[in-house]
Amino acid sequence: xKKYLSSFVAGFGAGVLHIVPVAKSFTxxxxxxxxxxxxxxxxxxxTGETGRMDMKRGxxxxxLTGIYxxxxxxxxxxxxxxxxxxxxxxxAYPQLQKLINDFPITEALKQEVLMMLSSLLxxxxxxxxxxxxxxxxxxxxxxxxxxxxxxxxMIGVQIVNSKISKE
Amino acid sequence: xxxxNYRIIKPIFYFLSIIWLFGIFxxxxxxxxxxxxxxxxxxxxxxxxVCHQEPGKLITSGLYSSxxxxxxxxxxxxxxxxxxxxxxxxxxxxxxxxxxxxxxxxMLLDILFYNLNIYSYSKLIAFGSxxxxxxxGFFYIASGMNNFIYELENSKP
Numbered sequence: 533x534k535k536y537l538s539s540f541v542a543g544f545g546a547g548v549l550h551i552v553p554v555a556k557s558f559t560x561x562x563x564x565x566x567x568x569x570x571x572x573x574x575x576x577x578x579t580g581e582t583g584r585m586d587m588k589r590g591x592x593x594x595x596l597t598g599i600y601x602x603x604x605x606x607x608x609x610x611x612x613x614x615x616x617x618x619x620x621x622x623x624a625y626p627q628l629q630k631l632i633n634d635f636p637i638t639e640a641l642k643q644e645v646l647m648m649l650s651s652l653l654x655x656x657x658x659x660x661x662x663x664x665x666x667x668x669x670x671x672x673x674x675x676x677x678x679x680x681x682x683x684x685x686m687i688g689v690q691i692v693n694s695k696i697s698k699e
Numbered sequence: 700x701x702x703x704n705y706r707i708i709k710p711i712f713y714f715l716s717i718i719w720l721f722g723i724f725x726x727x728x729x730x731x732x733x734x735x736x737x738x739x740x741x742x743x744x745x746x747x748x749v750c751h752q753e754p755g756k757l758i759t760s761g762l763y764s765s766x767x768x769x770x771x772x773x774x775x776x777x778x779x780x781x782x783x784x785x786x787x788x789x790x791x792x793x794x795x796x797x798x799x800x801x802x803x804x805x806m807l808l809d810i811l812f813y814n815l816n817i818y819s820y821s822k823l824i825a826f827g828s829x830x831x832x833x834x835x836g837f838f839y840i841a842s843g844m845n846n847f848i849y850e851l852e853n854s855k856p
Contacts, residue, residue, distance in 0.1 A: 550748060560750060560751060560770075561749040561750060561771050561774060563749075564749075586850060587843055587846040587847040587850050588847060588850045588854070591843075591847050605748075620744075632736070634762050635729055635730070635736065635762070637729065637730065637733045637736060641733050641734075641736065645736055668740075668741055668744055671741070672744050672745040676745060676748045676749065677748065683840055683843075685843075686839070686840055686842075686843025686844060686846075686847065687799070687839050687840065687843060689843065690793070690842070691796050693793075694795065694796040694797075
């Protein structure tokens with residue numbers, strides 16, 4: 533565990549940034565890669581390693597940062613939704629409803645989608661939990677965060693190794 | 700050198716990056732493939748993980764809007780562009796990181812100037828600076844992936 537503490541710290545930071553309303557507006561595609569790079573830097577500081585870094589190590593650190601970010605992001609999202617009985621879907625529902633009504637699709641499909649959304653909304657407003665919503669965020673977070681984490685790990689190793697080459 | 704397995708993985712990776720880019724414009728496809736409306740709802744959350752999705756910064760056309768902002772659309776378009784180019788040119792083993800920093804400069808300056816209110820947000824500038832950064836960045840991702848696979852191949856017992 534201690535070996536991958538840097539991924540844990542960076543992953544926690546990225547996971548929180550996915551959730552906190554104000555911080556969320558700063559979210560961009562660079563958050564996960566930056567977290568992975570931070571994880572590499574912290575890892576090298578803690579181990580005292582100064583030589584060239586293996587790409588494999590960087591990818592593993594990036595992957596773990598992504599997994600930790602997804603775990604924290606998903607858990608916090610579920611927890612906040614459960615406590616507040618509110619989330620981004622509830623807030624965006626009126627626009628979503630308008631968008632679906634405007635889409636040039638069949639009336640039957642519109643009704644089906646709107647019914648599904650309104651049942652999801654009812655579940656969140658009443659119990660603070662929706663299985664469909666939970667599965668959606670689980671699926672998204674656990675695919676996207678590790679991929680972007682690994683990308684950050686790959687680029688991070690090249691940044692670290694280029695600094696060593698200069699020295 | 701390109702590792703043997705990298706040559707196999709490259710087309711798969713290319714296909715996935717095309718799907719990712721297509722996903723950004725999924726709303727335009729919904730009228731043609733109606734059931735994509737369900738994927739469209741999931742895509743909203745999926746792309747929210749990698750972009751702030753501010754309505755004023757999305758690429759819009761009539762009713763439809765992209766799932767990420769103009770800058771992120773540029774970054775992913777640039778990545779796909781470089782991914783395409785890599786089918787025709789040979790990937791070098793290591794690329795100097797200064798080129799990535801140089802390519803990110805217009806994007807960083809645009810973010811800085813926009814936030815300092817030197818000029819108002821321009822989707823065209825955001826897209827253009829994003830495409831430059833994305834296309835340069837992808838070469839480093841590809842190089843990293845190639846090195847990673849090469850290391851795995853050579854660490855086999």
